[in-house]
Amino acid sequence: MAKDFLLGPVLSFRGLGENDTWKVTALIGIKPGAPEPLLQVEGRDCPAPTQLLATRKARYLRYDLSCQQQKAERRVGYGVAGGPVWHFTVPGKHLAPRMAYVSCNGFSDPTVMRSHVSQANAVWEDLLYSHDKLVRIRNPGPGDKLLDKEQLWHEVRIHDKGLQRFHLLLMGGDQIYFDSIWHQLDELKKWIGLSRDQQLNFSVSKVLDEKIAAYYFDLYAERWLPPGRRPWGSEPNRDAADAMARIPTVMMWDDHDIFDGWGSYTPEMQRSPLFQRLFHHARRAFWVFQMQQVLDDLPALTDSTPTGFSQQDPLYAAISWKQRLAGDPLALPLLDGQPGYTWAFRAGPLAILVADLRTERSRTQVFGSSTWSRLKEWLNGLEDKGEFHHPGTRCQHLLLMSSVPVVHPKLTLAETALDGFGQDHVLDSSADDLKDHWSHDDHEGERTRLLEVLFDTARSKKVRVTLLSGDVHVAARGGAFRRDQPASEGWGLIPQFTASAVVHPSLKGWLEQLFLATLNKCARTPQQAGPQYQVEMMLFPGHNQYVMPARNWLALELEEAHDAKLWATWRCEGEKMFSNHLHTVPPVR
Template identity: 60%
Template structure:
């Protein structure tokens, strides 16, 4: 009876650090419609009355404020239901210290048959992450050997183990099942292209689509098969993780449906696709960004001269004005139509890029979003530290699709020549999604120029966290005109995917893996200055690690010249998990 208490949740969400020094966290929960709102407490105090985010015929979605004061040293606080009800914990970093972060992507699967290929349980990777996070939930076979890493100097303090943030870089939920579960859509898939483009969405069908998008979160994030909250044996699944580590989420295509943004302009703009996007966007706003559904304005096409129909430009939002009544609103960038936002957290800053709202086959971000992102980058503080934690020394840029990835030019050319718009065949859109695709090379160059510019101006290191591709990989983007000793010009990318989705394990996928590893050995020259290079995966003799995995980011605060960022992949194998570490050293001129 997983839903004895809540229909969904609790799902924690990080909302930033307030001007008064509060570590702002919210909890989303769903309750049966008409039921009394649960009374939650945090850190020994009753929570304020919850904010209603959404009211559905059978459930109400609520958001509770769990914010607590940040203190000189890190601490763990407890929240939950009173009178013997279940309790959870989350941790708060000390003032001026960087949060320890875990990164995951691809929490689900597009094809149920793929899950039958797994040699270990569906939630084995989540279990490993949770067991490394919370000693009370640990299983001995999953524990990361912090004692050994401490002796090797790879982490600063062997006693610190809990994560403060859970970065979720895309595909937190897979909506591809809508094409099978909603019968009119299953029929639509079998129509001719002409019939698909002319298809009209009835009022009844739109209501069914809306119900599907809002209902699937509860089914996937708190499935009926799991043990209820308060059970003596934890489930060690995504729900356990999201209830114990405040999340930072950004969507990718599967949060809408597979390949959104990489179809032909005619298909992207057809009535059915626009209806699907509208309701996926509203559900994402409520469940992943934890905002009231009534606070979301519709996307409006910008009526501007000389704008290509292939590259839709939407009216930018003044989010701060739109959400001024919500004290716990996310810091969405003003002047953009999408949901990009960022945080400054002591010696580390975090930028979360929305790469889906404005995506087309030839566009990743619209003009207004580029301007808003540049303005945010200019708010970064200088990286040279007066004391540990005083300045921003590392920027982590969340990109749902990889910036550095093997480039398959021949396959791109074939798909461009013999392209397709079939929603059940993801091969074409997967390639067209990547920054490395020929149609997006200009924007990839612009992104790298923007990131290296701010790295030089502020003397800090930039790292990219990415997912999507169902493998673990390490890439490097660098300026060839800058000496290697000036490491600010080197951007490392850490790809981690998937936490649930199977990696490349089928026969055809293994052949594709061989092609990836062969292509990865070639340096990609973007222009006379910028190069992208795949690196041999740490502790592995190939460029691409075909394993489910998750990633940890930890800052070593003990260096006199600055903070070193450690990235640690935990990769699944048949008997357990392996550690793969890479360091990002403080910036040097």
């Protein structure tokens, strides 16, 4: 029956539950009249699935695959009764999960997608090979270590050998690219040619609205389980679908999950009827496919801007997620009282904060006031015991998933030039890409506020904060520093790891190479973030430049020790093989 799946299975991690429950769900799409598949996990029947969405073309079901953590990690099998079987791996009690981080799973330009289809999944293939064959590294030497697939991570860093599969797949944004909507729908192709006034006042008909809704829902199935791939139960495809079926995901959207540049257009364009309907349907599709929540549980966003106040920023009313999702035992642990989808969880000595940088984004803000309050409340409550106390388990590392890099070269001249050009052009991403950055003049103040909150958490909780980012189609390493605290003191340094992209091509054309040279030149200059903080890029490990122009993914692992180091290894695609680039982050002492 799995050969008839329209989508999935897509695994989703839902956080830790009571009694050491590792909460995992699986999303599956089937035809409207088809019988519900019987899924089994660890040899027992799964409970009846929850229907997340039903359309004329498909039904989308969520199955509960949750299981108990044991002293040691273990593989858990699940599958369709009498059909194919998949496996995911559950970490041992009180231990941090091993993770892989990816972003930008697609192409901005559909013509590029067609021309790259034969090699589009090369990085996913490498990640999945690592998932199956990984043996950890010990004492890497200086410079690049080029390893082909038969040599992959063949040295041993920790005493144990054997297979070291990933427990979580962190997907930091642009899980799907909806930019193609401007080329695929005739009404939107015509909209592009209208004058600005006509665009702002363009009325979305009922017919067009239905087309937009169908496009956002249907494209997930088309891209996440492509019709041309080999069916389940045959030879593995080693693509994104394979990865999402075998490693529970932790997802957060970015602009391409809506369309390119969402949140960085002018306020007039952001609030135009067409843009609002596009966002409305993108939000609903994101809720179902990436959050794996029941569509009927998603409330509408309401504008809370007081009468007479500026409409510059979208001041959406906060949502009581705790009350809204009270009837769903598998609901994601969203921070309560925010308009967006920021969520967080603890897993042994590790905490992960998954930040929503898009719901409230505008030219002049990233988070609204209620989200800032909820973020600080959660961080203030980050005590040793966490949500579920394990004796002797202390939170040592906090990972913040920020889809857009907090630390990135600042292109001052380009910002100045593009501020007056390229405004609201949906097919030209140059201006909105720069306006997206935390380092842009419009967001620098809020970046300083973020650093202040994170450094305060690092100091007061004695926890190492590390930033994980994507978006920019290069691999890179940077850091933020408290100028009055030497990095050797521990909490005065916040590293950032950028891993991008897993599918989208990196900077290869001659114009992109010129941009790359400019990027590396600007990366030499540290940036001041308020009176206390300095932000700077660092040479990429094993590379003589600050950014690595290659498709890539990032492996993250915490040592099983009292003072556990975080090991980060980028796997970067080369012409003939992949290269390893490793960096370690000590805990706060």
